[in-house]
Amino acid sequence: MEIIVLLKQVPSTESFIEIADDGISIKKDDIKFVINPYDEFAVEEAIRLKEAHGGSVTILSAGTDKTVEAIRTALAMGADKGILINDPAIEGCDALGTARILAAVLKDTPFDLIIAGQRAVDDDNFQVGLAVAEFVDVPHISMVIKQEVADGSIRCQRTVEGGTVTLEAQLPVLFTTQRGLNEPRYASLPGIMKAKKKPIDMKTLEDIGLDSEKVGKPMSRITAMKFLPERKGGKIIEGGSAGEKAAALVRALNEEAKVV
Amino acid sequence: MSQGNVLAITEQSDNVFRKVTYEALSEGRRIADSMGCGLTAVVLGAGENLAKEIGQYGADRILVADNEALHEYMADAYTNVVADIVSREKPVTIVVGASTQGKDLSARLAARINAPLAMDCVDIRIDNGDLTVTRPMYGGKILADIVFDGKPQILAIRPNSMSITEHAAAGAIEILDVNIGKTDLKFIEKKLDTGKVELTEADVIVAGGRGMGGSDFSVIEELADLLGGAVGASRSSVDEGWRPLEDQVGQTGKVVSPNLYIACGISGAIQHLAGMSSSRVVVAVNKDSEAPIFSKADYGIIGDLFEVVPLIAEEIKKIKN
Ligand SMILES: Cc1cc2nc3c(=O)[nH]c(=O)nc-3n(C[C@H](O)[C@H](O)[C@H](O)COP(=O)(O)OP(=O)(O)OC[C@H]3O[C@@H](n4cnc5c(N)ncnc54)[C@H](O)[C@@H]3O)c2cc1C
Numbered sequence: 369m370e371i372i373v374l375l376k377q378v379p380s381t382e383s384f385i386e387i388a389d390d391g392i393s394i395k396k397d398d399i400k401f402v403i404n405p406y407d408e409f410a411v412e413e414a415i416r417l418k419e420a421h422g423g424s425v426t427i428l429s430a431g432t433d434k435t436v437e438a439i440r441t442a443l444a445m446g447a448d449k450g451i452l453i454n455d456p457a458i459e460g461c462d463a464l465g466t467a468r469i470l471a472a473v474l475k476d477t478p479f480d481l482i483i484a485g486q487r488a489v490d491d492d493n494f495q496v497g498l499a500v501a502e503f504v505d506v507p508h509i510s511m512v513i514k515q516e517v518a519d520g521s522i523r524c525q526r527t528v529e530g531g532t533v534t535l536e537a538q539l540p541v542l543f544t545t546q547r548g549l550n551e552p553r554y555a556s557l558p559g560i561m562k563a564k565k566k567p568i569d570m571k572t573l574e575d576i577g578l579d580s581e582k583v584g585k586p587m588s589r590i591t592a593m594k595f596l597p598e599r600k601g602g603k604i605i606e607g608g609s610a611g612e613k614a615a616a617l618v619r620a621l622n623e624e625a626k627v628v
Numbered sequence: 629m630s631q632g633n634v635l636a637i638t639e640q641s642d643n644v645f646r647k648v649t650y651e652a653l654s655e656g657r658r659i660a661d662s663m664g665c666g667l668t669a670v671v672l673g674a675g676e677n678l679a680k681e682i683g684q685y686g687a688d689r690i691l692v693a694d695n696e697a698l699h700e701y702m703a704d705a706y707t708n709v710v711a712d713i714v715s716r717e718k719p720v721t722i723v724v725g726a727s728t729q730g731k732d733l734s735a736r737l738a739a740r741i742n743a744p745l746a747m748d749c750v751d752i753r754i755d756n757g758d759l760t761v762t763r764p765m766y767g768g769k770i771l772a773d774i775v776f777d778g779k780p781q782i783l784a785i786r787p788n789s790m791s792i793t794e795h796a797a798a799g800a801i802e803i804l805d806v807n808i809g810k811t812d813l814k815f816i817e818k819k820l821d822t823g824k825v826e827l828t829e830a831d832v833i834v835a836g837g838r839g840m841g842g843s844d845f846s847v848i849e850e851l852a853d854l855l856g857g858a859v860g861a862s863r864s865s866v867d868e869g870w871r872p873l874e875d876q877v878g879q880t881g882k883v884v885s886p887n888l889y890i891a892c893g894i895s896g897a898i899q900h901l902a903g904m905s906s907s908r909v910v911v912a913v914n915k916d917s918e919a920p921i922f923s924k925a926d927y928g929i930i931g932d933l934f935e936v937v938p939l940i941a942e943e944i945k946k947i948k949n
């Protein structure tokens with residue numbers, strides 16, 4: 369089974385995000401970058417599928433020189449090879465632009481299954497995976513917590529508000545991950561050593577037949593970034609017994625904040 | 629010049645409209661008013677009777693696309709049908725609730741019709757006919773303003789972020805001929821835990837963290853019930869197996885914006901704060917006075933949650949009587 373994982377490198381979730389001087393991007397210098405947590409589930413699930421059914425796992429990413437680190441980590445976990453579309457124009461792409469780039473690569477790469485994260489925890493678009501599915505014309509199933517491949521088809525359980533829905537489709541299919549699908553493994557030392565020898569195919573947009581002027585032109589743009597309004601004060605309810613504190617809190621919630 | 633309408637895509641499950649549908653319709657009406665156009669609503673997978681229930685929420689026209697194949701949400705059939713409606717109606721803007729269904733549909737639709745999509749909008753403004761939306765990024769650590777260079781803009785609005793407004797005039801219902809088109813997905817089953825308040829739609833959330841010390845969340849459940857709210861959890865209490873995954877609030881869980889968020893035995897890690905800091909009022913109960921959650925809370929009580937939370941419930945009962 370040929371499995372493609374769409375992988376994005378993102379700031380780690382413990383990062384304190386700061387807005388850059390241009391006001392429309394974030395400062396990247398002091399930030400630790402990691403594999404998007406939902407894509408880590410995708411890598412793990414792909415490796416488990418390969419272990420069960422044979423085949424190979426290819427990591428596909430659109431990014432920068434730095435993204436090589438994230439791809440190497442996925443290779444160290446057990447993926448077989450990487451493809452990195454490395455082009456300055458990618459920075460300016462919106463979700464559809466990114467999806468077009470990834471889909472262009474997939475035109476020349478055989479696959480039975482594509483696994484993507486439900487969302488990247490930086491832009492939180494919830495979009496690139498499903499747009500890739502549209503552009504390569506395969507069905508998608510999003511937010512999957514359980515999958516089963518048998519006889520050329522896949523059955524997935526996806527989460528919805530208050531429960532789950534189970535769907536089935538013939539391969540090829542794209543599905544996106546939800547927490548609960550698996551616990552991603554850590555790369556072992558031998559895994560890390562092996563990963564150094566695994567191939568990462570680096571390509572520019574031109575190499576995959578795309579015009580960077582066109583594909584990079586976004587239909588939506590960020591014009592400003594701001595932080596959430598700071599909470600004033602943080603009032604600690606002081607003094608007295610626990611009962612008195614509880615009474616003072618409920619009074620404040622009722623009279624001041626008017627929420628109960 | 630002919631100008632299209634704003635199109636609002638509603639969402640129903642088992643013949644009940646989701647709350648975010650009313651928010652999407654009300655917001656759609658506000659956008660239509662500032663653009664000087666009409667609002668058209670689409671109801672999928674249900675009949676005229678159900679469609680009447682949204683009559684009062686601002687749509688001039690209500691298009692009903694009923695068909696067996698639309699009774700359960702299916703990404704392929706829904707995308708086909710909505711894309712058809714879009715090509716016929718040529719809307720200027722499309723509004724949809726950013727539920728799991730709305731996110732799934734809007735993402736595939738945007739790619740199908742080559743339109744810009746802003747996911748999880750928390751604010752929508754129009755100046756001189758130009759639309760600016762605000763949406764959270766970085767798991768809610770940042771709010772970004774977005775403008776568009778393409779049409780129709782698809783705006784998926786975050787549940788619980790926009791107000792609901794009723795209108796006097798009821799929309800006119802039109803029954804559509806539907807063509808389901810090519811579909812590849814097969815529905816197998818749906819399992820719902822009914823009666824549970826959905827976290828992203830809840831007005832009140834009482835959340836428990838590692839400080840709960842075990843799977844007995846009864847003190848928290850009682851307070852949540854009393855306030856008509858939902859129970860949330862930190863990742864630690866989910867990882868411990870004390871709570872189901874769907875209860876997790878945070879950067880890799882749900883991002884919630886209730887009126888009132890009561891964090892009990894939660895330290896306030898940055899990934900947790902990302903998921904709840906847009907709550908209107910935050911209360912923290914924690915026995916450690918140094919816990920970071922206190923600096924992000926409007927009100928804090930330093931104490932043992934097993935002592936304090938039941939007392940809060942007692943006081944609330946007093947007010948209610
Ligand atoms: C990639 C990644 C993603 C993550 N995503 C999320 C996410 O989405 N959501 C999330 O929540 N976390 C997330 N985390 C985990 C996060 O970093 C913290 O580990 C987690 O939020 C801590 O949970 P907690 O506050 O319940 O536990 P702790 O940090 O252990 O805090 C427990 C608190 O309970 C208090 N306490 C103990 N007993 C009592 C008592 N009897 N009465 C009152 N107070 C008491 C203690 O003083 C302490 O402050 C993520 C981490 C990573 C690496």
Ligand SMILES: Nc1ncnc2c1ncn2[C@@H]1O[C@H](COP(=O)(O)O)[C@@H](O)[C@H]1O
Nearest residue numbers: 374375430484485487488493494495496
């Ligand atoms: N630049 C990228 N390269 C490869 N995959 C990506 C990229 N951006 C997004 N994805 C994939 O699409 C998913 C959703 O991302 P997003 O729509 O940006 O929230 C991610 O979890 C990845 O699987």
